Amino acid sequence: AQSVTQLxxxxxxxxxxxVLLRCNYSSSVPPYLFWYVQYPNQGLQxxxxxxxxxxxxxxxxxxxAEFKKSETSFHLTKPSAHMSDAAEYFCAVxxxxxxxxxxxxxxxxxxxxx
Amino acid sequence: SAVISQKPSRDIxxxxxxxxxxxxxxxxxxxxxxxxxxxxxxxxxxxTANQGSEATYESGFVIDKFPISRPNLTFSTLTVSNMSPExxxxxxxxxxxxxxxxxxxxxxxxxxxxx
Numbered sequence: 544a545q546s547v548t549q550l551x552x553x554x555x556x557x558x559x560x561x562v563l564l565r566c567n568y569s570s571s572v573p574p575y576l577f578w579y580v581q582y583p584n585q586g587l588q589x590x591x592x593x594x595x596x597x598x599x600x601x602x603x604x605x606x607x608a609e610f611k612k613s614e615t616s617f618h619l620t621k622p623s624a625h626m627s628d629a630a631e632y633f634c635a636v637x638x639x640x641x642x643x644x645x646x647x648x649x650x651x652x653x654x655x656x657x
Numbered sequence: 658s659a660v661i662s663q664k665p666s667r668d669i670x671x672x673x674x675x676x677x678x679x680x681x682x683x684x685x686x687x688x689x690x691x692x693x694x695x696x697x698x699x700x701x702x703x704x705t706a707n708q709g710s711e712a713t714y715e716s717g718f719v720i721d722k723f724p725i726s727r728p729n730l731t732f733s734t735l736t737v738s739n740m741s742p743e744x745x746x747x748x749x750x751x752x753x754x755x756x757x758x759x760x761x762x763x764x765x766x767x768x769x770x771x772x
Binding site: 577579 | 690700749
């Protein structure tokens, strides 16, 4: 069965600092992986997705993630944090039997310090 | 991209009542999904709704509690029956964009509070 583990329920960085949100996955087959963002009192928005093309995936708002098969990781990064990046971030993996059905990690709340 | 509209966006419900959430998509989609996000938690899949067939429920969710309709390729409803405070959650509708691995789009969610 597929699963994702997000390390750190809460990450706090200073404005302008590097953002690193960690995600490890478990899948018996090459997975499809996603990062979603949820701003306060809003729904989910797709940041980026990995579908077996380039291992470095660029998303919206300056975020990117690198698929590392050897480490079963798909960490999300952004070189310079902005106050508007404060949100909840979810890593997700598709379910093999139904690639359209995805399983979410527990989420990481990102706070930005002025 | 798919645009998903959910109604209601928010509601406060009395214990023991039922509420139906509507999900409308601006294009025809084969599969629609319903998720629940309890306060401070991640998203959990409730069921998959395919047009013309019964919904498929995940472990821990049953049709009597969460009946789902899928009358056509652009619309679905989720009913939360006999609500209790534990049902206070965000309920999100999602659709897949086509090929496997395509973008999964989410509605803005329906924020239910049961009192």
